[in-house]
Amino acid sequence: MGRGSKDKRDIYYRQAKEEGYRARSAFKLLQLDEEFDIFRNVERVVDLCAAPGSWSQVLSQKLRPTENDRVKIVAVDLQAMAPLPGVIQMQGDITKEATAQEIVQHFDGGYADLVVSDGAPDVTGLHDIDEYVQSQLILAALNISTHVLKRGGTFIAKIFRGRDVQLLYAQLETFFDVVTCSKPRSSRNSSIEAFVVCVGYNPPEGYTPHMSNPLLDHDYDKYENALVGVNRAIVPFLACGDLNCFDSDKTYPLADGAVLKAPTQTPISPPYAKAVRLKKEAAVGLGNVHVERATDSATENQ
Incomplete structure (x- = not known):
């Protein structure tokens, strides 16, 4: 993002x-x-x-x-x-x-x-x-x-x-x-x-x-x-709270002098890690299929 x-x-x-x-x-x-x-x-x-x-x-x-x-x-x-x-x-x-x-x-x-x-x-x-x-x-x-x-x-x-x-x-x-x-x-x-x-x-x-x-x-x-x-x-x-407080569904400008920081702690072992790995493996496998098909097509044209 x-x-x-x-x-x-x-x-x-x-x-x-x-x-x-x-x-x-x-x-x-x-x-x-x-x-x-x-x-x-x-x-x-x-x-x-x-x-x-x-x-x-x-x-x-x-x-x-x-x-x-x-x-x-x-x-x-x-x-x-x-x-x-x-x-x-x-x-x-x-x-x-x-x-x-x-x-x-x-x-x-x-x-x-x-x-x-x-x-x-x-x-x-x-x-x-x-x-x-x-x-x-x-x-x-x-x-x-x-x-x-x-x-x-x-x-x-x-x-x-x-x-x-x-x-x-x-x-x-x-x-x-x-x-x-x-x-x-x-x-x-x-x-x-x-x-x-x-x-x-x-x-x-x-x-x-x-x-x-x-x-x-x-x-x-x-x-x-x-x-x-x-x-x-x-x-x-x-x-809790009243209408004078911040609304968490709205966007407000950053305060004067505020600095955008990275998250304090990123996930150590996120539950979606396996899904990301499988997605990458599937993408690599799909890429290999495209390469094989392109090679076969080139061979047929020859």
Whole structure:
């Protein structure tokens, strides 16, 4: 992509590069903190689906402004991630119980005060499919949170808001006292993404966390059918910010003295690397076919 097109990206993309964040998504977590004060009295945090690490950067800056051994941040992802100061990195699958056990070991047997997840699948553009896959990812993140989150803790995750999201809300309300759906101003208006902020972890009486059913699709009938229709789960929605703030769907001029910088951290092992390699191999193979055909044609003309 050319330099000129980079200049036209939204204000949060350029501001993230100027301030050294690995992705513009850092501002989403910062704005959620402005609205909900999620970092108060937090010393142990788990960042699920952490790569490339922008949320871990925010957590490190907010919770460890100075060297503080009491604060521990564990970042988990299947992909490799460049090191960050004060962040313990793990490559693991959030649907595996071994991952949950390793997280707890990093906390010396304690539990997390806060679990965050900014993970999302590779979108297809088909909203129904994207919403379903994202909801399963949230449930997997919620399930591992039941192993590592202390009572009264907070869980934050990206969600795709759609027409069939009520069951997911009902499942979250089963485990938390307060569930709020929020859209920070740095989240593009054209996107269906939002974030669920779940406060006060309080699992049902007798609930035992386990990984044999990572999507939590057991019987929720007595919870979800207490009400019917759209009133089955009433979740408040909060849009962070106001009309005086930057609109992430618009383009603003660079500030005076601002310098366009390269991304702070490029992907170490991007998931599309295999696709790029196969495309190059296919192009080379196609080129060889054209050469062979041209040679055959020249031979026939002779």
